[in-house]
Amino acid sequence: MYTLxxxxxxxxxxxxxxxxxxxxxxxxxxxxxKFQECVSLTGNFDVRLNHLIELGIEEIENTFxxxxxxxxxxxxxxxxxxxxxxxxxxxxxxxxxxxWYVLLDGVILEGVFEAVGEEFLHQISRNxxxxxxxxxxxxxxxxxxxxxVKNFPSERLAVARQKKRELQKLLIKTDRNLAKKLDRxxxxxxxxxxxxxxxxxxxxxxxxxxxxxxxxxxxxxxxxFGIDAEGKPPWDLLDLIEEELIPAICRDYxxxxxx
Amino acid sequence: MEKSxxxxxxxxxxGKESGIVIMIQDLLSSENIPKEEVLVAVGEMIPPxxxxxxxxxxxxxxxxxxxxCHGAIVAREMGIPCVVGTGNATSKLKPGMKVxxxxxAGRVYPE
Numbered sequence: 001m002y003t004l005x006x007x008x009x010x011x012x013x014x015x016x017x018x019x020x021x022x023x024x025x026x027x028x029x030x031x032x033x034k035f036q037e038c039v040s041l042t043g044n045f046d047v048r049l050n051h052l053i054e055l056g057i058e059e060i061e062n063t064f065x066x067x068x069x070x071x072x073x074x075x076x077x078x079x080x081x082x083x084x085x086x087x088x089x090x091x092x093x094x095x096x097x098x099x100w101y102v103l104l105d106g107v108i109l110e111g112v113f114e115a116v117g118e119e120f121l122h123q124i125s126r127n128x129x130x131x132x133x134x135x136x137x138x139x140x141x142x143x144x145x146x147x148x149v150k151n152f153p154s155e156r157l158a159v160a161r162q163k164k165r166e167l168q169k170l171l172i173k174t175d176r177n178l179a180k181k182l183d184r185x186x187x188x189x190x191x192x193x194x195x196x197x198x199x200x201x202x203x204x205x206x207x208x209x210x211x212x213x214x215x216x217x218x219x220x221x222x223x224x225f226g227i228d229a230e231g232k233p234p235w236d237l238l239d240l241i242e243e244e245l246i247p248a249i250c251r252d253y254x255x256x257x258x259x
Numbered sequence: 260m261e262k263s264x265x266x267x268x269x270x271x272x273x274g275k276e277s278g279i280v281i282m283i284q285d286l287l288s289s290e291n292i293p294k295e296e297v298l299v300a301v302g303e304m305i306p307p308x309x310x311x312x313x314x315x316x317x318x319x320x321x322x323x324x325x326x327x328c329h330g331a332i333v334a335r336e337m338g339i340p341c342v343v344g345t346g347n348a349t350s351k352l353k354p355g356m357k358v359x360x361x362x363x364a365g366r367v368y369p370e
Binding site: 109110113114117118121132133136137141192193 | 328
């Protein structure tokens, strides 16, 4: 069983994801439980992870649907409620959508899967003498779903099946568990390709489409209150919103009332 | 005598292809890219949308990543030679250079 106790024990998790993880954790501590669940299922090449992926994609979609509606109406809202509304929406992206983006992209697809998968392939290579790229390109790739190439030559498929049988025979002789795990890895790898595609698609329709507009709006709000937010990384704006922007809005509201 | 490689990395997709070097960010942003020459896209990482690029790419070389990173998976599906995790491809390979990428060996040679 592959388990981890702390995000710091994931040296292969990009720094940018670690920073995001910690900033989200302050506002949504449940990311810790989901993190453990994702790590455990990915580490075991367990395709039940599909359920979590679906939930994650759904939450990203719902969050951005809400954000899109908000951006359509934000101009009609009087100050200072407009500023407050924008600030809450900006926070919502990090606590609801980026929450899943970190887990799906950073932890599952790029972090744990790559590290554990490569370690597993090297293990098979050591046990059988097959080269790791040969295992991937000649056996696993042809036997998994293809997403970018639709007409895969059937003769290559037959060769891949034959090679996999040879590989399995060698593995059964050396380590039966590895032979079973190879089947799990092949199914999981197939799902990984599908998840990559899902995440790219949802990212194009949500983050890439709406995040720049909302970020520009929120930067304008900071400027309106004389708060220096230029050049800050996106996740630092979360703390600035909590510690500076929202208190500034409240002070302004108390002194001037609704304008 | 065999030429020394300019960069070496992790073999991520079979094949050998020669072409001119172009940086991935230029490939994503520019429209003035010669289509007749085979391109060797070089970047820190392979963008997730590489399969959707308007230009056909002959080979891919990156600084980071392993054989299971998304870009490597896509390169294998598309049958493009790919070398990942070189650590220094973006500094050693300059736009316009003519090179040969050997995906199986994980090496890039000067033409």
